[in-house]
Amino acid sequence: MSRSEEDVLDAIERRRRRPHVKLMDQQITLAHGAGGKSSHTLIEMVFRRAFTNPALDALGDSALLQVEGTAPRLAFTTDASVVKPRFFPGGDIGELAVNGTVNDLAMAGARPLWLSASFILEEGLATAELERIAQSMAGAAARAGVAIVTGDTKVVERGKADGLYITTAGVGVHERDIVLAPEQVRSGDKVIVSGTLGDHGMAIMVARGELELETDLRSDTASVNELTAALLDATDEVRWLRDPTRGGLATVLAELALATELAVDLDEAALPIRPEVHGACEILGIDPLYVANEGKLVAVVGPAGVEAALAALRGHPLGGDAAVVGELREDPTAPGMVLLNTAFGGNRVVDMLAGDPLPRIC
Amino acid sequence: MKFVDEFRSGEVAKRVAEQIAGLAEPGRNYKFMEVCGGHTHTIYKHGVEDLLPPEIELVHGPGCPVCVIPMGRQDDAIAIAKRPEVIFTTFGDMMRVPASQGSLLDAKASGADVRMVYSPLDALRIARENPDREVVFFAIGFETTTPSTAVTLLRARAEGITNFSLFANHVTIIPAIRSILDSPDLRLNGFIGPGHVSTVIGTRPYEFISRDYDLPIAVSGFEPLDILQGVYMLMRQLAEGRSEVENQYSRVVREEGNPLALKAIAETMELRTTFEWRGLGFISQSALKLRDELAVWDAEVRYDIPGVRVADPKACQCGEVLKGVIKPWQCKVFGTSCTPDRPIGTCMVSSEGACAAYYNYGRHAGRRTPEPASVA
Numbered sequence: 001m002s003r004s005e006e007d008v009l010d011a012i013e014r015r016r017r018r019p020h021v022k023l024m025d026q027q028i029t030l031a032h033g034a035g036g037k038s039s040h041t042l043i044e045m046v047f048r049r050a051f052t053n054p055a056l057d058a059l060g061d062s063a064l065l066q067v068e069g070t071a072p073r074l075a076f077t078t079d080a081s082v083v084k085p086r087f088f089p090g091g092d093i094g095e096l097a098v099n100g101t102v103n104d105l106a107m108a109g110a111r112p113l114w115l116s117a118s119f120i121l122e123e124g125l126a127t128a129e130l131e132r133i134a135q136s137m138a139g140a141a142a143r144a145g146v147a148i149v150t151g152d153t154k155v156v157e158r159g160k161a162d163g164l165y166i167t168t169a170g171v172g173v174h175e176r177d178i179v180l181a182p183e184q185v186r187s188g189d190k191v192i193v194s195g196t197l198g199d200h201g202m203a204i205m206v207a208r209g210e211l212e213l214e215t216d217l218r219s220d221t222a223s224v225n226e227l228t229a230a231l232l233d234a235t236d237e238v239r240w241l242r243d244p245t246r247g248g249l250a251t252v253l254a255e256l257a258l259a260t261e262l263a264v265d266l267d268e269a270a271l272p273i274r275p276e277v278h279g280a281c282e283i284l285g286i287d288p289l290y291v292a293n294e295g296k297l298v299a300v301v302g303p304a305g306v307e308a309a310l311a312a313l314r315g316h317p318l319g320g321d322a323a324v325v326g327e328l329r330e331d332p333t334a335p336g337m338v339l340l341n342t343a344f345g346g347n348r349v350v351d352m353l354a355g356d357p358l359p360r361i362c
Numbered sequence: 363m364k365f366v367d368e369f370r371s372g373e374v375a376k377r378v379a380e381q382i383a384g385l386a387e388p389g390r391n392y393k394f395m396e397v398c399g400g401h402t403h404t405i406y407k408h409g410v411e412d413l414l415p416p417e418i419e420l421v422h423g424p425g426c427p428v429c430v431i432p433m434g435r436q437d438d439a440i441a442i443a444k445r446p447e448v449i450f451t452t453f454g455d456m457m458r459v460p461a462s463q464g465s466l467l468d469a470k471a472s473g474a475d476v477r478m479v480y481s482p483l484d485a486l487r488i489a490r491e492n493p494d495r496e497v498v499f500f501a502i503g504f505e506t507t508t509p510s511t512a513v514t515l516l517r518a519r520a521e522g523i524t525n526f527s528l529f530a531n532h533v534t535i536i537p538a539i540r541s542i543l544d545s546p547d548l549r550l551n552g553f554i555g556p557g558h559v560s561t562v563i564g565t566r567p568y569e570f571i572s573r574d575y576d577l578p579i580a581v582s583g584f585e586p587l588d589i590l591q592g593v594y595m596l597m598r599q600l601a602e603g604r605s606e607v608e609n610q611y612s613r614v615v616r617e618e619g620n621p622l623a624l625k626a627i628a629e630t631m632e633l634r635t636t637f638e639w640r641g642l643g644f645i646s647q648s649a650l651k652l653r654d655e656l657a658v659w660d661a662e663v664r665y666d667i668p669g670v671r672v673a674d675p676k677a678c679q680c681g682e683v684l685k686g687v688i689k690p691w692q693c694k695v696f697g698t699s700c701t702p703d704r705p706i707g708t709c710m711v712s713s714e715g716a717c718a719a720y721y722n723y724g725r726h727a728g729r730r731t732p733e734p735a736s737v738a
């Protein structure tokens with residue numbers, strides 16, 4: 001008895017929703033760090049299983065915490081940076097380490113306040129380079145209005161780390177009377193991105209020097225807490241926020257679609273993508289929807305707040321290219337799926353990243 | 363990206379689609395095979411099928427270079443990669459292809475020095491930079507990539523770089539097309555010919571398709587509009603009762619191909635008597651190996667490889683997918699046991715593989731309810 005195409009597609013959708021039961025991989029591969037399906041399985045099957053608690057299980061960019069009897073709530077997060085190369089057009093590993101943590105706090109709707117910084121240094125690293133990275137972290141922290149208040153240093157033998165790795169953690173306060181979560185998202189809400197997509201990932205690819213491409217691509221690494229505050233001040237219609245880092249816009253929207261059981265309709269012609277990013281992606285056969293951003297946010301906004309949201313984003317130096325790129329919609333034929341209307345006039349599915357086209361980008 | 367955008371215009375596409383629909387005879391079905399994996403990728407990525415009338419079906423052929431490499435060759439590659447003196451260089455897609463005991467990515471995680479490169483010349487550079495190591499390049503692909511392998515080989519010889527070798531798995535498209543045409547399972551009405559391969563071999567080698575099999579072929583480019591126009595050319599030929607080799611991709615492809623590239627290939631490689639293709643089995647004179655005088659750079663000569671024929675996993679139906687006999691979703695394990703993150707077969711690994719393209723881009727197509735006919 002042969003299955004119909006409909007049956008097969010139903011089976012795939014059931015499988016996408018099935019909770020993971022075990023980690024099939026015998027060892028860690030680079031795919032586990034790429035932010036796609038393998039990363040998700042690893043987090044679910046190893047870390048969440050071991051550490052489970054309500055704050056973690058919400059699986060937001062930051063954990064939201066409250067000490068009993070006190071207000072306001074705290075947001076708490078952490079982020080490790082292992083990017084290669086350590087210096088790249090538009091930034092360096094230090095700036096990335098600060099901005100990554102600040103942005104995770106901002107995506108929870110919190111005001112970032114304090115950061116920690118742990119350094120794993122490789123024997124032989126030039127102290128001048130470390131000083132330069134520390135200075136750039138200080139600059140990024142000052143721009144974001146946060147203080148690096150504690151830290152740790154370890155040194156490992158030559159060959160055991162790529163110069164240095166930096167882990168930051170951050171604490172912020174959540175003072176707004178707003179809930180940002182998939183449960184808030186409704187059919188008819190719009191998807192807004194704050195600017196051009198894929199700049200960071202492609203800048204790193206080119207900076208590695210393996211492609212012999214000459215471009216003016218720069219990473220977009222930046223703290224978006226001020227931009228986020230401007231957005232949240234402008235409208236209370238914001239339902240959900242994410243920074244589309246590893247796995248890109250496609251991966252965060254695929255997660256949102258699954259969590260809401262709504263369809264996300266994306267409009268290819270509306271996606272803001274720099275011509276040079278588009279060009280580099282074409283040459284390499286990479287889809288910019290999956291390429292990492294380090295200074296952008298994705299917001300789901302109720303229709304009544306879209307104009308105000310766009311105006312607020314575009315009024316900020318980091319949001320000049322903000323655009324509505326899609327809509328959430330009830331669709332019984334595509335629940336929990338992201339669909340892209342191609343500029344060509346066709347339509348396709350956009351799923352989570354599988355495999356690892358771009359290792360070590362942050 | 364002006365150059366690319368011109369070939370993706372939704373406005374122009376709509377007009378071509380109307381012309382195609384106008385040529386379709388009601389009640390007649392048209393089955394066209396695109397031979398190249400690049401076409402399969404474009405078709406799904408841009409939703410080209412959405413613009414075609416229901417009478418036209420696009421069938422995906424054996425043109426994905428990653429997909430056609432049989433499991434035994436992947437085992438051989440991993441055996442070479444595991445040698446401690448070797449730096450094994452490969453295109454990214456090949457790293458994820460499952461072999462009998464894991465993939466190259468798994469071998470890398472276990473300590474093998476496997477590195478992704480974008481060109482064989484990058485592999486040669488790694489050899490130059492690591493004179494105390496042996497650098498091997500996993501050479502795969504149709505006539506599209508063969509010239510760059512040939513040029514790399516010529517350069518290695520000119521520079522006298524001997525810590526470099528090639529594991530050659532280059533295949534040729536014509537015997538595969540002939541094998542498809544001789545297979546009884548398929549009733550095709552025409553071919554969308556591979557654009558990149560044809561920049562090298564030209565359009566003459568396809569003449570047997572019209573002469574011996576009375577079928578039209580339109581060599582087409584890789585932008586969605588190219589493919590749509592290729593379909594239009596096929597439909598027009600059928601409507602006019604012709605079966606000819608036509609060239610949609612004339613901005614790049616010449617009738618005689620690229621003589622310089624062909625010369626570089628002839629200088630460095632020769633036909634194998636036979637070669638195993640995944641799904642299609644052994645096809646005589648369908649692949650290339652290094653010429654004997656270049657044996658120093660031939661990894662198959664330098665290393666003791668298992669060279670064992672390994673059957674595909676029982677559940678895997680990549681072979682039938684590659685021949686166009688079944689659609690990706692008709693495979694028993696498609697989308698359930700075999701997914702892009704845990705592939706069983708090659709067609710689910712490469713972005714040019716029909717299964718990966720359908721899974722990643724096209725799988726909503728089967729659910730879409732057709733637009734209700736407009737009532738005037």
